[in-house]
Amino acid sequence: MKLESKTVIVTGSGSGIGRALALEFAKNKANVVCCGRRKERLDQTVELIEQAGGVGFAVATDITKKEDVENLVTRTLEKFGAINVLFNNAGSFQSIAGVYEADPDIWWTDVTVNLYGSFLTIRYVLPHMLERNEGIIINMNGGRPVGGTGYACGKAGLMELTRILAEELKILQKDVMVFSAGPGLVKTEMTQIQADTEAGRRWIPSTKQAFEAGRTNQPEDIARATIKLIEIARPELSGKHYSPNTDFSNF
Numbered sequence: 085m086k087l088e089s090k091t092v093i094v095t096g097s098g099s100g101i102g103r104a105l106a107l108e109f110a111k112n113k114a115n116v117v118c119c120g121r122r123k124e125r126l127d128q129t130v131e132l133i134e135q136a137g138g139v140g141f142a143v144a145t146d147i148t149k150k151e152d153v154e155n156l157v158t159r160t161l162e163k164f165g166a167i168n169v170l171f172n173n174a175g176s177f178q179s180i181a182g183v184y185e186a187d188p189d190i191w192w193t194d195v196t197v198n199l200y201g202s203f204l205t206i207r208y209v210l211p212h213m214l215e216r217n218e219g220i221i222i223n224m225n226g227g228r229p230v231g232g233t234g235y236a237c238g239k240a241g242l243m244e245l246t247r248i249l250a251e252e253l254k255i256l257q258k259d260v261m262v263f264s265a266g267p268g269l270v271k272t273e274m275t276q277i278q279a280d281t282e283a284g285r286r287w288i289p290s291t292k293q294a295f296e297a298g299r300t301n302q303p304e305d306i307a308r309a310t311i312k313l314i315e316i317a318r319p320e321l322s323g324k325h326y327s328p329n330t331d332f333s334n335f
């Protein structure tokens with residue numbers, strides 16, 4: 085797919101990897117719809133896009149609320165007329181604790197954002213893509229750290245959703261595709277908490293160690309890899325996983 089004049093939705097695009105994805109899509113001449121709960125952060129991303137000569141549009145959205153997601157899809161279609169790519173980047177990693185001590189509400193928030201929120205965006209974008217028989221959905225993968233079971237279970241569920249969706253699309257004989265992306269360890273607001281808090285240092289010490297040793301990827305790494313994926317994507321590749329280290333010549 086050539087991204088010029090195509091429309092891309094990036095969830096969680098107010099900061100970190102989401103912002104890097106939005107900027108990279110805009111750099112490749114796509115119309116970028118930035119969504120997330122913090123409208124001021126989304127506006128900042130759109131401003132950066134427009135300063136670089138791109139087209140951005142911010143829609144404040146809580147992806148765990150059906151009415152918010154329906155509004156996101158409606159406003160995107162009203163503004164641009166199509167949705168060509170959905171990147172489910174938004175995530176939550178608030179519960180850092182052993183299973184025996186985890187706050188059930190915080191733990192469930194992680195599962196809800198990572199799994200149910202991504203399901204909702206897919207659920208309301210996918211019918212439009214199926215009608216046009218065109219579209220790419222990308223779901224962000226993540227680690228399965230000890231002490232982060234809420235996040236881990238949400239992401240594991242999302243990867244199973246990705247696998248099954250790929251099979252459903254084959255049964256439907258549609259050209260819509262779904263992929264999963266693995267950015268590796270990136271220093272973001274979410275991962276910084278793992279390094280800065282007592283619970284994070286106790287349960288996920290590898291994060292702080294990696295930060296101190298400089299063993300991290302940059303947000304732009306997965307953004308650039310995503311552009312390469314979209315350029316070569318074809319239905320028979322649907323369901324595959326990629327990362328900044330993927331050799332797309334042998335994908």
